[in-house]
Amino acid sequence: MRSKFEVVVAATGTLLSIAQLRTAAGLSGTDTSRDTELQDLGKRVAAEIAIACRVRGDGVAEPTLLAETVRDTFRETGCDTDLFLSRLFASSISSIVEAGNTLAATDTYVDGGAGIVRRISGTRDLRWRRGEIVIEYVAGFTTVPSDLIGIAMDLCRLRLSADAVDPLERATTITIPDVETRRIERWVGAVPGSSAGPLPDDIMNRLGRYITPSFAA
Template identity: 35%
Template sequence: MSFTVTVPAADRALLTLDEIKGALGISGTDQDVALANFGLQISDIISDECRVPGDGIAIPTLLRETIVQTERIVRCDGNAKPASLILVRRFIGAISSITVDGTALEASDYEIDRGAGLLRRLCGSSFVDWPQGTTVVSYTAGFVEIPGALKRAAVTVLREQASADSRDPSLKSLRQKTDGLSETEWGYWVNSAAGGTSSAISGPASAMLDPYRYWTV
């Protein structure tokens, strides 16, 4: 499988400048440029946390882009052909075209699971396997209107990152003895969704992003 982002998102920001300033309690315009850049960094942190696939050129984003994806389906040693094609990006907006070895399919020839990013081949009202050969899919994927839950997650990550200089946002607990001896109890949030590895953001923020995550097998 290979894919190219042919029309990148015009703006990767998940939060507007006003939303950023409101979340951080900042007024005035002196810091607008820096805050806008900070907002883009937050959006990129979230895309990275969600494992949004990139084509190596365009910066990955959860926002609407146009994708051209090529699948080369081959049967080897009797292996079954895929019943579904997995599109590299989820949250499908529209399918512009699908060709199989250069022959265009009609809209009645396939069915889309937009949230999961799956394409099923149809023959009449029945599902069939995708045939051997080269299938090229041109489609749009990602959000035009950013879901409120994703906005709230972005605000949470924004505040964590803004306070990182004074406190590690992944710090879960801090304890101090009262008998004259100080003891620090370090505990870090672990992103269990990412296989138990440490994350750039806290566990609660990571959990908020689960509906937008690309799961790898």
């Protein structure tokens, strides 16, 4: 069931610190000469990762994997035992209101990593009551996981490398005096056999655990 989704308190911060962005660019930790460019790149890469991970947005705040307070509103018909949150990695549930009644924590089971909320009574699973169900929760990361930092840094390096090359230049000639002249050709456009997705295959594979399943998107 798809919910109405809202961002209540938007995330602050970025996936990569300026120090990490400088490292990705091959700069020393004290070299501030490209900070503006790198901060823009960091935002671009974070947005690309969020899109690749199918992170849901509300049309106002930019989708992110960082922690923020969000709200899902479901129109329940009384048939479901599981509700699928719009965002994964729910670290805390602020409130769950079922048909006007606020539920106690013992009335629900929450799998925050998978983004699943189940109505329970003791050891029994129950169906959600017919009507509006509003779930407010915090989802995303306060501390960015090490593997996600590595992925973002590698994507930054990839983008910096691509930006340094003329995308329309099919070939170039390199001459080493008294040694050789070498012609190097580049593929213009998508590389045959490469990913048709938003990011290269190796990046997408590493992002696997962060990608929102289609049933929760």
